[in-house]
Amino acid sequence: MDGPLRELDDRALMRAHQGGDPDAFGEIFRRHRDRMWAVAVRVLGDRELAADCVQDAFISAYRHAAGYRGDAAVTTWLHRIVVNACMDRVRRDRHVLRRAGDLAEIDLASDRDDHASTEAVLDVRAALATLPEAQRMALVLVDMHGLPIAEAAAVLQVAEGTVKSRCFRGRAALALILRERAGESVGTIDAGRASKTRTPSAPDPTVNLAPEGTP
Amino acid sequence: MTTPQQPPGPADHPGSDPTGMSALLRSLPDPGPMPDELVKRIQLSLAAETGPFARRDSQETGYAPVADIRGRSRRSGFRPIHWAAAAGLVAVAGGGMLATQGGDMLSALSFGGSSAAGSAAASLSAERAAAGDSAASGIGSPIGVTVVMTGQVVTSTGLASAAQQAMSTGVTPLHDLASESPAIGPIGTEMGARDCATALGVPSDAALVVDLVTHDDSPAAVVVATLGGEHTAYLVRRNCRLGSAELISGPQRL
Numbered sequence: 001m002d003g004p005l006r007e008l009d010d011r012a013l014m015r016a017h018q019g020g021d022p023d024a025f026g027e028i029f030r031r032h033r034d035r036m037w038a039v040a041v042r043v044l045g046d047r048e049l050a051a052d053c054v055q056d057a058f059i060s061a062y063r064h065a066a067g068y069r070g071d072a073a074v075t076t077w078l079h080r081i082v083v084n085a086c087m088d089r090v091r092r093d094r095h096v097l098r099r100a101g102d103l104a105e106i107d108l109a110s111d112r113d114d115h116a117s118t119e120a121v122l123d124v125r126a127a128l129a130t131l132p133e134a135q136r137m138a139l140v141l142v143d144m145h146g147l148p149i150a151e152a153a154a155v156l157q158v159a160e161g162t163v164k165s166r167c168f169r170g171r172a173a174l175a176l177i178l179r180e181r182a183g184e185s186v187g188t189i190d191a192g193r194a195s196k197t198r199t200p201s202a203p204d205p206t207v208n209l210a211p212e213g214t215p
Numbered sequence: 216m217t218t219p220q221q222p223p224g225p226a227d228h229p230g231s232d233p234t235g236m237s238a239l240l241r242s243l244p245d246p247g248p249m250p251d252e253l254v255k256r257i258q259l260s261l262a263a264e265t266g267p268f269a270r271r272d273s274q275e276t277g278y279a280p281v282a283d284i285r286g287r288s289r290r291s292g293f294r295p296i297h298w299a300a301a302a303g304l305v306a307v308a309g310g311g312m313l314a315t316q317g318g319d320m321l322s323a324l325s326f327g328g329s330s331a332a333g334s335a336a337a338s339l340s341a342e343r344a345a346a347g348d349s350a351a352s353g354i355g356s357p358i359g360v361t362v363v364m365t366g367q368v369v370t371s372t373g374l375a376s377a378a379q380q381a382m383s384t385g386v387t388p389l390h391d392l393a394s395e396s397p398a399i400g401p402i403g404t405e406m407g408a409r410d411c412a413t414a415l416g417v418p419s420d421a422a423l424v425v426d427l428v429t430h431d432d433s434p435a436a437v438v439v440a441t442l443g444g445e446h447t448a449y450l451v452r453r454n455c456r457l458g459s460a461e462l463i464s465g466p467q468r469l
Contacts, residue, residue: 025261026258026261029257029258029261033248033249033254033257034248034249036249037246037248037249037250037253038245038246038247041246042246047246047250050246051250051253051256054249054253054257055253055256055257055260058257058260058261059257059260059261059264062261062264063264121243121244124239124240124243125243128240139236139240142237143236143237143240143241144240144241144243146241167237170236171232171234171236171237172234172236174234174236174240175234175235175236
C-alpha cells in the first residue's frame with residue numbers, strides 16, 4: 001500500500017478515487033472493512049449472509065462513489081450502504097432474521113466454551129429478531145455497534161430524536177420479550193462475561209408508550 | 216476496530232436505560248475483524264471492477280477510462296491482486312453472469328440506477344444468486360475455471376471466432392464441475408480443465424473458459440486462458456490432460 005495514500009483522509013481518498021486513482025478505494029476498504037463487517041454481522045446475525053452483503057455493499061460503494069459529495073463522513077456513507085444492503089437482504093428473504101435468531105453468532109459465543117453464554121446470546125439475538133425493523137436497526141447501530149446517536153441518525157436518514165425514541169422503545173420491548181421468555185427472570189450479561197442471572201430490575205412496560213420521534 | 220467509536224453520551228446509554236438492555240446488547244460478542252478470505256474475495260471483486268472487464272467509463276462515472284487507469288505508473292493498493300486474478304474472478308463471476316443472463320458481461324453487471332446504493336447492492340446479490348454465486352464459490356477452489364457448452368462446430372481456422380463466442384454469448388455454465396461426466400471427460404471438471412491448461416503450458420494463475428464443442432464430428436474443447444488481460448485460445452480434444460495436451464489448433468492470441 002502506498003504511503004501517501006495512507007496519509008490522506010477519507011474524503012481525500014474518495015476524491016482520488018473519483019479522479020481515477022486505482023488504489024484509493026483499496027485504502028478506503030482497508031480502513032473500514034472491519035467496521036463494515038461488524039455492522040453487517042450485527043444486523044444480520046449470520047456471518048455467511050453478512051459476508052455476501054458486505055461484499056455487495058463495497059462493490060456498490062465503489063460503483064456509486066461518483067455520487068459521494070462529501071456531505072457525510074465516508075464512514076457514515078459506507079455504513080448507510082452496508083445497512084441498506086443488509087436490510088434489502090432481510091426484506092427479500094424474511095427467513096434471514098429467523099435464521100439469525102436461531103443461529104446467530106454461535107461461533108462467536110462458543111469461542112468461550114460457555115454454554116450459558118451461548119444460550120444468552122441466542123436468547124438476545126432471537127428476541128432482537130422479533131422487534132420491528134426500525135427499532136432493531138436503532139439498537140444494532142447504537143447499542144451493539146456503538147455509533148453515536150447523530151451518526152446512527154445519519155446512517156438511517158432519520159432525525160436524532162427518532163433514533164433515540166426507537167432505541168428507547170426497542171430496549172423496553174426487548175426487555176419485555178426476554179422477561180417473558182425467561183419467566184420472571186430477565187437475562188442479563190455482565191459486560192465482562194456472559195451469564196444468565198435473575199435481576200430485580202424488570203423493565204417498566206410503560207416506557208413502551210413513548211411516542212415515535214420523541215427523545 | 217469494531218469497538219464503539221467513541222464513548223456513548225449520557226443520554227444514549229446505560230445510565231439513562233432503566234431496562235439494562237443497552238448494556239446487554241453492548242456486551243454481545245464482537246464479530247472481530249473481517250475474515251481474511253472475505254477480504255481477499257472483496258479485493259478480487261474490486262480489482263475486477265478496475266480490470267480489463269470493468270464496466271465503467273469516464274462519461275458515466277467521472278472515473279478515468281480503464282485504459283488510462285491501467286496506464287498509470289503508480290498502483291499498489293490492489294497490486295497484489297494482479298490482473299490475472301482479477302480476470303479470474305471476472306471469468307468466474309462475470310462469466311457466470313454473462314452465460315446466465317444471455318447478454319454480454321457488461322450489461323449483466325449493469326445497475327438499475329436507483330438512488331439507494333443498497334438497492335444496487337441488492338440487485339448485485341440477485342445477479343450473483345442467478346449466477347449460482349460463482350464469485351463466492353470461486354474462492355478456495357481452482358481460480359477462474361468456467362466451463363460452458365455452446366455445442367458449436369469449430370474448425371481449426373475458426374478458433375478465434377469460436378473463442379470469442381465462448382466468452383461473449385449467453386450460455387449456461389456447467390455448475391457441477393466437481394465430478395467428471397463420462398460424456399464430457401475430465402476437461403469438464405475444474406481440476407481436469409486446469410490439468411489440460413497445464414499441459415498446454417498455461418500458467419496456473421490464468422483464468423480459464425472451457426467451451427465444449429465439436430471438431431470434425433468429434434468432441435473437442437476450446438480453452439481460453441486469460442492472463443494479464445490477454446486472451447489466448449486453444450482447440451483441444453476432450454481427453455486433453457496433464458502430460459497430453461491433445462492440441463488441435465492454437466495457441467492463438469485473441
